[in-house]
Amino acid sequence: xxxxxxxxxxxxxxxxxxxxxxxxxxxxxxxxxxxxxxxxxxxxxxxxxxxxxxxxxxxxxxxxxxxxxxxxxxxxxxxxxxxxxxxxxxxxxxxxxxxxxxxxxxxxxxxxxxxxxxxxxxxxxxxxxxxxxxxxxxxxxxxxxxxxxxxxxxxxxxxxxxxxxxxxxxxxxxxxxxxxxxxxxxxxxxxxxxxxxxxxxxxxxxxxxxxxxxxxxxxxxxxxxxxxxxxxxxxxxxxxxxxxxxxxxxxxxxxxxxxxxxxxxxxxxxxxxxxxxxxxxxxxxxxxxxxxxxxxxxxxxxxxxxxxxxxxxxxxxxxxxxxxxxxxxxxxxxxxxxxxxxxxxxxxxxxxxxxxxxxxxxxxxxxxxxxxxxxxxxxxxxxxxxxxxxxxxxxxxxxxxxxxxxxxxxxxxxxx
Amino acid sequence: xxxxxxxxxxxxxxxxxxxxxxxxxxxxxxxxxxxxxxxxxxxxxxxxxxxxxxxxxxxxxxxxxxxxxxxxxxxxxxxxxxxxxxxxxxxxxxxxxxxxxxxxxxxxxxxxxxxxxxxxxxxxxxxxxxxxxxxxxxxxxxxxxxxxxxxxxxxxxxxxxxxxxxxxxxxxxxxxxxxxxxxxxxxxxxxxxxxxxxxxxxxxxxxxxxxxxxxxxxxxxxxxxxxxxxxxxxxxxxxxxxxxxxxxxxxxxxxxxxxxxxxxxxxxxxxxxxxxxxxxxxxxxxxxxxxxxxxxxxxxxxxxxxxxxxxxxxxxxxxxxxxxxxxxxxxxxxxxxxxxxxxxxxxxxxxxxxxxxxxxxxxxxxxxxxxxxxxxxxxxxxxxxxxxxxxxxxxxxxxxxxxxxxxxxxxxxxxx
Numbered sequence: 001x002x003x004x005x006x007x008x009x010x011x012x013x014x015x016x017x018x019x020x021x022x023x024x025x026x027x028x029x030x031x032x033x034x035x036x037x038x039x040x041x042x043x044x045x046x047x048x049x050x051x052x053x054x055x056x057x058x059x060x061x062x063x064x065x066x067x068x069x070x071x072x073x074x075x076x077x078x079x080x081x082x083x084x085x086x087x088x089x090x091x092x093x094x095x096x097x098x099x100x101x102x103x104x105x106x107x108x109x110x111x112x113x114x115x116x117x118x119x120x121x122x123x124x125x126x127x128x129x130x131x132x133x134x135x136x137x138x139x140x141x142x143x144x145x146x147x148x149x150x151x152x153x154x155x156x157x158x159x160x161x162x163x164x165x166x167x168x169x170x171x172x173x174x175x176x177x178x179x180x181x182x183x184x185x186x187x188x189x190x191x192x193x194x195x196x197x198x199x200x201x202x203x204x205x206x207x208x209x210x211x212x213x214x215x216x217x218x219x220x221x222x223x224x225x226x227x228x229x230x231x232x233x234x235x236x237x238x239x240x241x242x243x244x245x246x247x248x249x250x251x252x253x254x255x256x257x258x259x260x261x262x263x264x265x266x267x268x269x270x271x272x273x274x275x276x277x278x279x280x281x282x283x284x285x286x287x288x289x290x291x292x293x294x295x296x297x298x299x300x301x302x303x304x305x306x307x308x309x310x311x312x313x314x315x316x317x318x319x320x321x322x323x324x325x326x327x328x329x330x331x332x333x334x335x336x337x338x339x340x341x342x343x344x345x346x347x348x349x350x351x352x353x354x355x356x357x358x359x360x361x362x363x364x365x366x367x368x369x370x371x372x373x374x375x376x377x378x379x380x381x382x383x384x385x386x387x388x389x390x391x392x393x394x395x396x397x398x399x400x401x402x403x404x405x406x407x408x409x410x411x412x413x414x415x416x
Numbered sequence: 417x418x419x420x421x422x423x424x425x426x427x428x429x430x431x432x433x434x435x436x437x438x439x440x441x442x443x444x445x446x447x448x449x450x451x452x453x454x455x456x457x458x459x460x461x462x463x464x465x466x467x468x469x470x471x472x473x474x475x476x477x478x479x480x481x482x483x484x485x486x487x488x489x490x491x492x493x494x495x496x497x498x499x500x501x502x503x504x505x506x507x508x509x510x511x512x513x514x515x516x517x518x519x520x521x522x523x524x525x526x527x528x529x530x531x532x533x534x535x536x537x538x539x540x541x542x543x544x545x546x547x548x549x550x551x552x553x554x555x556x557x558x559x560x561x562x563x564x565x566x567x568x569x570x571x572x573x574x575x576x577x578x579x580x581x582x583x584x585x586x587x588x589x590x591x592x593x594x595x596x597x598x599x600x601x602x603x604x605x606x607x608x609x610x611x612x613x614x615x616x617x618x619x620x621x622x623x624x625x626x627x628x629x630x631x632x633x634x635x636x637x638x639x640x641x642x643x644x645x646x647x648x649x650x651x652x653x654x655x656x657x658x659x660x661x662x663x664x665x666x667x668x669x670x671x672x673x674x675x676x677x678x679x680x681x682x683x684x685x686x687x688x689x690x691x692x693x694x695x696x697x698x699x700x701x702x703x704x705x706x707x708x709x710x711x712x713x714x715x716x717x718x719x720x721x722x723x724x725x726x727x728x729x730x731x732x733x734x735x736x737x738x739x740x741x742x743x744x745x746x747x748x749x750x751x752x753x754x755x756x757x758x759x760x761x762x763x764x765x766x767x768x769x770x771x772x773x774x775x776x777x778x779x780x781x782x783x784x785x786x787x788x789x790x791x792x793x794x795x796x797x798x799x800x801x802x803x804x805x806x807x808x809x810x811x812x813x814x815x816x817x818x819x820x821x822x823x824x825x826x827x828x829x830x831x832x
Contacts, residue, residue, distance in 0.1 A: 009622040009623045009624055009625060010624055010625075013623055013624045018790050033507050033526065042754040049537065057628055063623050064623050071551070100548065146786065191651075192651060192654055194655075194658060200598075201635070201638050201639060206480065207425045207429055207479050208425055208426055208429045208628075208631065208632045208635055209425065209426075209628075209631050209632075209635065210626065210631045210634055210635060212624075215624065215625050215626045215631065216625075219623075219624055219625065219626060221646075222617050222646065222647075222648055223617060225648065225651060226651070227645060227647045227651055227654075227655050227658075228645070228646040228647075229643060229645045229646075230637075230638065230643065230644040230645075230646065231638075231643045231644075232532075232641065233636055234641065235607075235608060235641060235642070235643055238608055239610075239641075241660075242610060242643075242659055242660050242661065243658055243659065243660070244657075244658050244659070245658065321605065332463055342640070360698075369691055371573045415748060
């Protein structure tokens, strides 16, 4: 009966702010101080010893953010190496980084090297000298430090509250808001437009609720000052007839695509929720190329099937049974399937011909783009469940009509 | 990052099934056995020693249910009395009761009296003799017992699994589905109708989500094979103009009622989300009489302000500050305000002139109706926040147009 969790912003829509530094730099207590002002909206997500800890809050004017408390980067031993690896996994999804050091230890080569990594990855960041109550450097020393540092500098003390507000302001000033989550459908429509959403009510949706993709799409439409019409597939024809002018676009659940396509006149753009989410998280044209690569698979080729979370029973059925069956049908030969799930994404992906990824509803855009980018760098093609389902159902071509670059990728003869 | 809680059916929309009996009758292990088949959808809600424990599951074809494990009814001592009181509080919201006794102890006066209470309250129920692995009575004894019992009988053993399925089937056979949650708007519309929902997107709604009342209303519309149009208040006029025929009804957030009322032609029925929820949970005409009673309050009259939950900061501001201010303004005199919150509802309400209740989003219909019923039995009038807000804003009359009985109650000169 937790009201908060029922109405919380999805983790993947939050700006992710990671805290990095040596052990005992005071990262955890700094996160507590940063989030303290609004105790009611903080939630702890339990982690194992090697897993990062997440704390969510509203940081206005940014909106919902999640602070990620990573393990110390100087951890030693086997467990320590695992922690460092996890920390670098966190870095992949961060929109902003706070590098923390104890003021008594000061900045060392270690922090400088990490800052170089942030700059290389274009992650906005600040450097925080923590435990400032133990004594601050002289003004001229601070000036020299500021000059030598490649990112902004701040001083904090959790003990007496110094600098906590300043760090929040630095996040607000330096973070890149646009990077978090681009429009789902807002860029395809104008204010005042009508958008028709087709949503079969299946028994799997909880009574009295709408599933998250539907909620997110409606919100995106309303925020664009447009109007959302929600209908089941059987009322679509009647719904379209009741309008004085055609809607800007029809968006349907993939399940109902064939009927919806038949009932939607050819001059009205039509796509699916899963195509919109694939577009928001990744690159549609790349996903299309991944599908075309599947057509060319040879016997014994390796395909990696990836799920972003571990606790979705239904997805397991899709990933373990349906996706392999479809791929075999498309390729027309036996394939060597491998699987990965959870936040841990394999480092060595070079051996695979294609990666087929889930929709990634629990992963943010930065993480998904990292996965697409590293795959393509190694010559591996990548696509996702929604795209594969659309292809198998024969609806991909029409569903891509609103997206010229992806449509072109589908029509090209050569893979690039 | 719990996917389940993000998409769970609200507790108040579930069929509530209480387990009652002496301590050590095996209630807790019976609940575990009843819910075991679908471990993945069970969730434990933490309780204190005196609070009942809730376990949710899908029980098809009923749908979402919640099993409530109550403390032993024969508890002794001061804490024991508190537990018994809590148990009777649970009974108020139960749609179904399972009375459990240890087969070795058998049925005693105690269970028979409790069964009489259930019959008096018209709560469908079964009697379960548990721990049947310890030995079952002879067939003729069972027949005699069945004849003397006023409710169906079953035998269970958690130890060897006997009878667990049968008890579930008895719930399915004897429960009253309609009792759980009547239509929100479904009975006001026909299939194919267009319903316009006006939802200001305020900053308090979490990014990427729709608030629960909006989700529930959209679901209810779709389940009636009708079409929901979602618009912000500024696009309403344009939205209505884009339709070939007027919508069946316009439903708005109370915040935007005045603008929406101005933009909605008088021949189109218009109401608010809060009026719909008040109607679903209680009796609109009674709520209207409560408002009219506030007009007649005399100096020093006692008013009780009740909130169904304890963890909603915003509601606190409404209940503690705004509601008293409005009541003072309507009554034109000083009032003696009292407050109650959480599941514990005061037993002695006879001293109050009016009870003003929150919307009760965390309470189910049975519990809300119990509160209305007991108030009226004692000559106490009752109304709710949404109704009071609508009255203060001067919109109550129009918002009640679709509900003739409530409208009539508003127009009557005499309270009854």
